[in-house]
Amino acid sequence: MLRKIDKHSGVPAYLQIINQIKAEILLGNLKAGQQLPTVRELETIFDVNINTILKALERLKAEGLIASEQGIGYFVVKELSIDAEVVAAIKQLVSKLKSKQFDLYTTLVLVEEVWKNERI
Amino acid sequence: MLRKIDKHSGVPAYLQIINQIKAEILLGNLKAGQQLPTVRELETIFDVNINTILKALERLKAEGLIASEQGIGYFVVKELSIDAEVVAAIKQLVSKLKSKQFDLYTTLVLVEEVWKNERI
DNA sequence: TTTAGTGTTCTATATCTATAGAACAATATG
């Protein structure tokens, strides 16, 4: 599920990488104990320099989400399971917005703004 | 509705400013013809340097969303109205996630990932 | 033991982002 980052979004590459990996863990696509692709494979997958990969992995390690073993690889440590109902609700909203021709950027901006402006 | 940006999010300040203004226009809180705060007021509101403000306004101008008149100010040009139903749907999702103690960052990451992974 | 495949560390360089500070240009108002 991991894919090329968007180099023109303005969001730092290492952050986009962190976000992708975190999301995969949240969605249950990466489970505890599972090994990540090697750093040199990640270099190809995300299409960034190895140092950028390392910066992202370092942060995820500091958060305790993953761990590394020299000579072996990186592994998911902590599982972050979320409610299936929540995933369903998000899918439903995404579906509605896509059918109304919204683009992802606009959607994210709106969600953020509603989040910060509404007191619920 | 415009507020301080988050200097520690890693997202460039000028992008956060663009996002906020765009969202206000989308939500109808800034309507066509309406004047924005002065650049020096925006400096205070967002808590960033005037050059960062200008960079953001420049981009919004290039997109045709706002226009400037020297000696007078910046004005909203294009209106981007969206379906009230869409806003309601977003509010509903935000409400549900907040009640489940989700944080904004996790929410945005999930929405993005679901958007990119689901073919709908 | 040797080799291939892992992660790890380091230096150097270029570009982007953000700030500070100063000055200039156009407009509206007294």
Next chain:
DNA sequence: CATATTGTTCTATAGATATAGAACACTAAA
């Protein structure tokens, strides 16, 4: 006309981000 308020332009500097390239360290397997 003079002044205050607005946008505009410019230079210099610091820090963050990203890349390239090289070398080193640990592990597993031939």
